[in-house]
Amino acid sequence: MKAHGMAGHLIRRLNQISTQVFSTRVQAAGFDVTQVQFAAMDAILAHPGLDQAGVAAAIAYDRATIGGVIDRLEQKGYVVRAVSKRDRRAREVRATEAGRAMFDEILPLVTALQSEVLERLEPKERAAFLALARKAIGPAPGMTEQG
Amino acid sequence: MKAHGMAGHLIRRLNQISTQVFSTRVQAAGFDVTQVQFAAMDAILAHPGLDQAGVAAAIAYDRATIGGVIDRLEQKGYVVRAVSKRDRRAREVRATEAGRAMFDEILPLVTALQSEVLERLEPKERAAFLALARKAIGPAPGMTEQG
């Protein structure tokens, strides 16, 4: 038994598949948004005016990485950034009309595509897998749901 | 229900955790090898003289990506590349003594660390998760085990 079959390898493969399915489906629908950008939009829409560090914490990302992600969302016109009045270091991020429209349009697509990622599993197995994945990850580090 | 809880997000988080555990443990042991580099070494040791495209296929990687990975392994003295005599386009990759020694030394470490990635799961759950992950991924695309 070698590196194949190990947890790390399997998880990496799953991530590849997931990313592949996501970009294929979303691009087929005529949008240019990555999985990460979608997750960021989700957090931004759920918490308007959240600063970048907050967005990063919400989706378990690196502060340095989220900067670039939000740069691209801003370039596409999906979000706007403004210096916070309370803390001049912080940049508050808000979705634009176009951003919300884009999210609303691809959300059903993305929801539907989730089962495709695990299409080799029976519905029951899929549910079991997701439950185990959630347990393996544990509670979200940065933010709670009812924030 | 939003982006958290979706398969893609969960899988990405798992991958983060896995990568984190790997590099932490391996670096603590005094080695400078990534998960991907380890997987590549595994394939190279299992199939001496395999070309880069073969390595990429063995671990389900992109040909463009594997080039850089092998560059770094070569810089560290773990592998050597030579132009194939049969096909002058191909670069055959072989592990060096240092490469084999490194691999042998961290293999038990890496094996041990696999359960740490899923430490929140009970042993039974862990096995179930891995079985489901294997099924979800399906048969390896590029190479078969008994090559």
Added chain:
DNA sequence: CAAGAAAAATATGTATACATACCATCTCAG
């Protein structure tokens, strides 16, 4: 054997992903 298709690498460009360093700003101790 020549023309064209196919394949192996590499190069280029974009997008994560993260450590580290750095600057600006805020908070807190005193």
Added chain:
DNA sequence: CTGAGATGGTATGTATACATATTTTTCTTG
């Protein structure tokens, strides 16, 4: 208020990850 430490963001450097284009070489087909 002042200095120290913490925090938000950016910059830099490294390492995936992959699409696409390009080059070199091989294979195919006539």
